Amino acid sequence: MNMHQSNPSSSTPNRRTALLSGSALSAAIITNTTTKGLHASDGESRDPKRVVKIALIGSGGRGTGAINDSLTINENVQLIALADIDRDHCERTLAAMSRRHGDKVDVKPERIHIGLDAYKQVLSDPDVDLVLIASPPGFHPLHASEAVKAGKHVFCEKPSCVDAAGYQTCLATHDEAVKNGTAIVTGTQYRRQVNYMGAVEQIREGLIGDIISATSRYCSNGIWFKNRKDGMTDTQYQIYNWMHFNWLAGDQICEQAVHNIDAMNWVMGSAPETAYGCGGRFTRPEGSEMWDSMSIDYTYPGNRTLSFTCRQIPGTQGDNGNVIYGSKGIATIDAGSGGSRITDRDGKELWSMKGSIADAYKQEHKDLVDSIRSGEPIVEFRQTAESSLTAVMGRMAAYTGQKVTWDFMSKESTLDLFPAHLDWNGELPEPAHAIPGKVKLT
Structure with missing residues (x-):
């Protein structure tokens, strides 16, 4: 650039x-x-x-x-x-x-x-x-x-x-x-990938019984980071390296892992009621605002819990997908083109479907x-905004070390990360990464 x-x-x-x-x-x-x-x-x-x-x-x-x-x-x-x-x-x-x-x-x-x-x-x-x-x-x-x-x-x-x-x-x-x-x-x-649509339909029709809990992971290796070039103003650099500034990207849980959060909101039929979580940073470059891992427990209506993890750490084992545990069976919905399958509680396959993410993009x-x-x-736009705010809620739970409610985030929060004055040739503060116990819930 x-x-x-x-x-x-x-x-x-x-x-x-x-x-x-x-x-x-x-x-x-x-x-x-x-x-x-x-x-x-x-x-x-x-x-x-x-x-x-x-x-x-x-x-x-x-x-x-x-x-x-x-x-x-x-x-x-x-x-x-x-x-x-x-x-x-x-x-x-x-x-x-x-x-x-x-x-x-x-x-x-x-x-x-x-x-x-x-x-x-x-x-x-x-x-x-x-x-x-x-x-x-x-x-x-x-x-x-x-x-x-x-x-x-x-x-x-x-x-x-x-x-x-x-x-x-x-x-x-x-x-x-x-x-x-x-x-x-x-x-x-x-939401337009056939194996996701098929799995949600089967869950709605009761093939796994009542949803009890779920796990979802978006764990991968590192992601790009761009060093500042000579002559760049603060605004120019932050937009150039936008992934690493929360006012532009919202950390991994918002920018990338929101795909799985959106899928789980879809499965559960609503946004969660609460979020409680933790995480940290071990490998991010100096100047990056991002954490490199978060683990969030989301509680959905009906006391159904989603254990959600996202991570970007080089050299670690990747895992990307969703598992929904029901009273009668288990639904596994893999990310990418991994397909979906449903088994009973003893592991006997009841249903499966392949899917292509390339087709879904189109x-x-x-x-x-x-x-x-x-x-x-x-x-x-509303449904995706709700999934995006679910990601923000998880991020804020991890950043602050507090339990965060949907009612607070959707009705009371004043969190606004966008700069008060954005000038192409102007200055912007370089934000420090979050430290739980010091970051306040706003």
Whole structure:
């Protein structure tokens, strides 16, 4: 990432400022935009040949993967705009997608937008129907909120939020999308993976009996860390190395392990009532805010307990998947393409199903576009926001050493990690990693 470019933006509104001034900003965007949102009221919305025009906000690896999945699985779609803080990201994505998808890519030079405020240029473009949001997670609540206010359909990568303030923004955005008739599909692909769907159906039908408890693990090796380059300001460096700053990523439990938390909320039928946990750090580089392991006990309604562990430590044995223990049997739902199986309490197999995560990554984009064209847009931001806040609740339980309740996190918490003033050329404090007993619950 080249951070020595000309200043792409001197500042961008923080989330709290955005919530206060967002209506004015959105009104200006909508006033200047003739939105062709493919709404249910639009007679052309059910025309499968109508081209859905897409913009990508965040052209890094995950964003490139998301737009590739959408262009691969959908007919009559076209990428027309890109936004990122780094022009090189946009150029690489454009070159790769042009090679793979030909006429499905038509990005003119004036539709490559660079800077912290580049997303605004995408949202003010009257030709954009659908935006794919793959910016660092701390920006997701703001970007999704403004996209919906501008009348755009949305695909937003996980997690939806990294703190309580972002959660409240996501709930408001979900409700506004329902009101507007605009879709929001999120990057929780397991909900569209056939073996996950099959296992949940079997559990709902009682094949394992009553759910008693569960275990879930997202344990892997290390993850990338980027050293600061000469000349970088604090803001530039933290966004460049975004994984390691909680206002941007929320630690591993939010940024990565939220996949398994979302799956378990789905299985249990709700968010948990409490979280109590611990963890620590042994191998993270100096300057990283992340822990490298957390173990959380979540208690769900009905006194059902989930023992959840996530870890990123080089040289350790990986384990990624979910096991649900019932009064009659046991359901195992492996991550990736590992498949699902159900046995009775004696180990006799009762049911199994294979699944492909690659297919699920694509299916979420097909479901999104199909729902837009049908005039019945999917809106699922609330469920992913609840899973994301469940991850935040676990993180705060570990960081503080306190039992944390869902009622507190969803109704009382004032936790807002987004910087009060975000200036591309400005200073930001380098946060210290959490120490239980010293970090307070807010």
